[in-house]
Amino acid sequence: MSTYLFRLGRWAFRHRRAVLGAWLAVAVLAVALATASGGKTNDTFTIPGTESQRTTDLLKRTLPALAGGQTQVVFAVPAAMRVTEPGPRAGIDASLARIRTVPQVATVSDPYAANGVSPDGQVALVTVQWTGQPGEVKDSSLDALKQAVTPARSAGVQVEYSGSVYPGWRVVPSELPELIGLVVAFVILMITFGALVAAGMPILTAVLGVVVSLMGITALASVINIASASTTVAIMLGLSCGIDYGLFILFRHRNQVLQGMALDQSVGLAVGTAGGSVVFAALTVIIALSGMSVVGIPFLTVMGLSAAAAVAVALLIALTLLPALLGFAGEKITAFVSTGLRPGHHERVAKTSAAESPTTGGARWARFVVRHRVPAAATGVALLLVLAIPALSIQLGLPSGASKPTSDTQRRAYDLISTHFGPGYNGPLLLVTEGPATPAAVQRLTGALATQPDVAAASSLASNNQVAIVRLVPKSGPNDTATADLVHGLRDHRAALEAVVGAPVLIGGTTASNIDVSQKLADALPVFLAVVVGLAFVLLTLAFRTILVPIKSIIGFLLSVAAAFGAQVAMFQWGWGRHLFNIVPTETISFLPLIMLAIIFGLSSDYEVFVVSRIKEDFTATDDARGAVQRGTARAARVVTAAALIMFSIFVAFMFTSDPTIKAIGFSFAAGVFLDAFVVRLTVVPAVMAIVGARIWYHPRWFARYVPDPDLEGTRLEEQLRAADESA
Template identity: 35%
Template sequence: MSASLLMPAPMSTTDAVDGSMTSTMSPIDGSGDVWNHERAVSSRVRYTASHGTGSLMPRRYRPAGDRVGVRFPGIAAVARGFEPESSTHARRSTPIDRAERSHRREATSPHRNEGSPVYRSLARWSFQHGLFVLIAWVIALVGVNAAAGAIGAGFSGEFSTPESESSTGFEVLNANFPGAGSAFGGSLVFMADGGVDRTDVVDGMTGYFEEIDAIDGVSVVSPYEPLGQGQIAPDGGIAFAQLNLDSDVDQTRAAVIAEEIREMTPDIDGVTVEIGGAIFAEFEPPESELIGLAFAVVILIVSFGSVMAMGLPIGVALAGVGTGGFGAVSLLSNAVSIPDWAPFIGVMIGLGVGIDYVLFMVTRYRELTRQGSSPLEATMGALDTSGRAVVFAGVTVVLSLLGMLVIGLGFVSGLGIAAATTVAVTLIASITLLPALLGLFHSKVEVTRWRGLLTAGFVALALLGLGLGLPTLASIGGVLALATLVASLFLRPLRRVVPNRRERPLRETTSYRWSRVIQSRPWTFVFLGGGALVLLMLPVFSLRLGFSDEGNLSETTSARRAYDLIAEGFGPGFNGPFLLTVEPGSPADLGLIGAIPEALAADPGVDRVGPPFPSDPADPAASDAFLIQIIPTTSPQDAVTEETVARLRAEVVPSVIDGSTITANLTGAVPANIDFTDYLGGRLLVFFGAVLGVSFLLLTMVFRSVLVPLKAVLMNVLSIASAYGIVVAIFQWGWLSGVFGVEPAPIEPFVPMMLFAIVFGLSMDYEVFLLSRVKEEFDRTGDSANSVADGLAATARVISAAAAIMVVVFGAFLLEDDRIVKLFGVGLAVAVLLDATLVRMLLVPATMELLGARNWWIPRWLDRVLPRLNVEGPAHVEIAEPADELTGEVSEEREPVDA
């Protein structure tokens, strides 16, 4: 019989007054001295408030019935003595036992227990030089944005697909038809009462076109000149002039040109003028992020009851987004092809991850200060634990976004660089500015006065009013916030401290009980949760990638009105004409060129075809190239248009030029979009596989497990696929399209890639934060079931609050007019919601219960080969005052331990 079973269990008594608990016999030294909590703390014996006195034992001891109690609770109730971990058993070792032993070794390994001097030194320096760090960030914020304003931005929406027929056609256009080589030209559409051939209309519009033609980088094809034949509608009421931009004109310059054109618009009776074209489309800076911030304020206040704990995440996130999301990205746009709406996608992502990252660290800081650490010790401990997970998650997001560079397309690379820059700067702010602010405010993080609470609420009201475009509501909120601060100078009740809420022991929380319910029926909940995700992902199998056209813009925009006028006067195909470049190889080919328009016009997908236009109108026979304009019968985003392009390229044109030396390339904005979509769609699976593989490897290095990373990857794929399914149902199928203010259209081809990179990185954040706590409990107790429940209970509130903030920040972008911004908002909000609910709160505890200790199994050879990544930090930073497992009461006496 083990000697530990002969040793009397420590007899405990509980003081009826203060709930403090002492033991009359010490199983550690057998001296009979009173075991009190101060001695346990001063001896650096680890304990956790939710686990009672069993966790007070030194690491070389553990409850004898702990492992057995998982399978035989009755035996565990009797065997409450202590036995050395080195004691042997007669039965054969199982994979579960080997996993337990492996991770008990891991728990005591120096790789786990040693803190990082880098994190702690960074936290100490920032904490002690808080004012300097704060001033440095203010200078960076102002300086970067001032530089961006002085230098100017160079946003560009033009893209080309390497080695595609459309890109080759654009090269021919640029060489032989200057001004027609931009895929993102536009049109100036006008409608006149009484017809566009009225004398005053002809004179006024002709002069207008001449003024526009004088703008640098713009050329105009007027409907009143021979080259513009066919640009007047059959009924004579609507006409358009083609606006061709030089190939080096970017979106920033195009926006300036559009403004100049609007200012030149003549005032002619009965004439309406609209500017069409994607590059001329107005993009208003979104204000919906203010709505997200308003709800973030409320969520943080309700969740944590502290104004300062609310203000720190929001303030740090705004500093990071303001510096990286706007200033830095604007400067980068001069060197990289970045669309003008990319900064706002970066802001959406940066606000979400920035608030989350700081929230995780502030939560750990508050835990440590409540356990007796000084503000400096708590700051170093928070950065050395939660800060590690934050850096790991942030770097994962950045790498995932930068992985888009391997696609080899400037447009996609620019999107990835813009988003990655915003996340990287926000991450740097989280690990430098936060410790600095904690050094400035110290213990004020835990103190909330009624004036602060009320002021925060009124500020949230003001932000909501600004985001909704309700100036009256914004003014009321601002005035009330200011009045509250002034009134607090005279009213003592407003200066009183709001009582802190009593923290319940983990095993009395709803999250713990929820986890135990899930674990009691794991198979049931695996099928329910997995079935729900599979059901939601079904629409993804009908995903159609492609570019939506201007018909999806808001009806309040000039580009949308121009689109509708052209469709009304000429037909939907006029909004997306094709251009066929024809290069004769010999004089004998000139006769065949005349036959091409006839063959094209016979195709059922073609509405009309223009005559071949030579590059040298003075001597057509000496021309190096000819240009033929083709008008399809369907709109640019219609699936039939894609079929028409494929048919013209594969059948119609080759049937005419086969056997000749003619080179023909079908190009234009619509064929270029189709080529881009095909190129990107063919590389999506490669990109997904690379991100999944790297993520699996990183998680394996972190958790020293094979099944946990595999399970995490599969669940993340399920949640992301489910988000894709909902996006397809709303934006492609048109379900609830009226509610969301969108029209059914294909999904932009770069959206699934960016959503995958962002969401997978964010889910890694939650994964690491949750599983690191679960693994910590398992390393300490060897109890797989309780470690899952305890880890979930310890992280549920902060994960729920972080997810809720992301959902409202992302979801608020549904109020924007731009379809792409809405698409990102819905996709990100749904993905985070599913990940934080169905995955983290249901599938994770259920699957981990089924796997048991096998969760932490890893082949020995793999364990030796893989490098170690420690995102949990040192094991001794948790210095919680012990509490009774049933009552949760804590001794008033505490002795802080260095973190």
């Protein structure tokens, strides 16, 4: 593989104008397709195989007016007033009349005729049913809804919104996180290279890759449903992986040029050696992300594949466009900011790679870890286990209005409903009969449900000659475990309900759907972990031609991801980061563990490949196992540190948003990357390898016959180049 990559890198270097032109054409084409298609991401989710999804599908066929998105409009007056008084009521009635004329509105409930006034008379609750799913409700319709309540506001009534769709529900993307991440990445690269050209090149290539990926995703969004979170994850990984992959290749090339190697030879060798590590690292990330497809939830499948595509584009750009740009840069890549020199041969020798110097911080740390290998390994493992303790109490769920800041209308609506009606009114359940039911039978069903200890209210919502619908309000909130227990209890005792109504019964609604998603994700985690770890084990075994290194890598990943889970639970679920991150303590987002497993596993394998490949390269040359650990770690430490800090900074930058979901994702990724890079890969891994010694490279005899050698370290490639130089 290293030989092919060498040829690819040198070809791109020599044909740099064609390569640059091709990538610019791809970018222009992607932008044109995205613009022409008019594609937009949306949050219309389907969860095949769940009872809540079957309920939604049944309603679409039989009562489509009740199968679309729903908005709860909350009208509230001060404590000294009542919504039934002439002034407020006139404003509310006028608003309801105007809401009924809003495009896409199917039905609007009358709070004065449907028990929609709170017992204290301060709040009126109105349900607006839309003709389409949440993602299909146009912004213009939501704007019209917001304008329609003007009479109520003029009458001194407070108006707030909640539900599956409401004015302001779509998160407006902000470029601030990306800009912060890029600025920090540039600073880190300047410190690493001390050169403007070298610092800017990985950022330039990564940005182009993100543009291509993002525009491609936008174009696809015109024909398939793509969740808005998919673009966020794709941008996170596209930027971080793109910068990191460029950094690894550029670092190798620059050091070689500083030592006197010809430019075209250096570019080819950098792509053939560091590029090989980049290929295996990227393939591991792509496999992990694509593995999200095994869960069987379409929006997560699309999210994983979108992010995998962004990483694939980053890989292709690192292997082709970066060598081309290095051709344009020439020896400017070695110009240091401190002197502004264009070093000649003697200056290159004087500025030999800092990574090779025994006085660097990385070299000192490597010596420390190898010298104190047992306590270093024990301390690192103990730290990760302690951080992982909170993960034992992880509670999965999807965000509700309770997780929003008080400045958000959904949070204010949630609080008003909870205070004046009860928390269960924020997430009612729907019981739907799969067949007609008589009014008397429905009445018996509502009576039986109302006697349940965890039910606040039950009422008939609608019926026709195909189905009957009962609206059930729990006493607990939509994310409380008591509500999940109620849903499971109703389903477990379904036969008794069906005997009362005389027809099959399904339990659905938004709250039941969230419960089903969390359960399905929890059930899928072991399968997903087995598939991803199994495939990655095969890939790492092929890369290093040994069994112990992949096993060590997987154990290290499990420790780092468990610690990241624990940190996330402590900060966001327990509320330790309430003031630090300006968040409301809430459940762990149900899909977060799965995408954390995929992404952190992939990124941890990145650092494993980069560190261990340098160790193996040294061991192959010297046959000194413990010394190879020290020297290889020293050579890798500087670039891995820079790469990890860049990833960490980009993930942290996404916490500068108001969306609690994005904050939790950014924090979790940042914690996972930081712990895995600095505690596991640069501390525990070299310590364990120093303890085990040469036995870490053990492999069965049949490996040499049946397992191909990809020459990840480029040993055979360098021998071929030396032989070619000698014969010349």
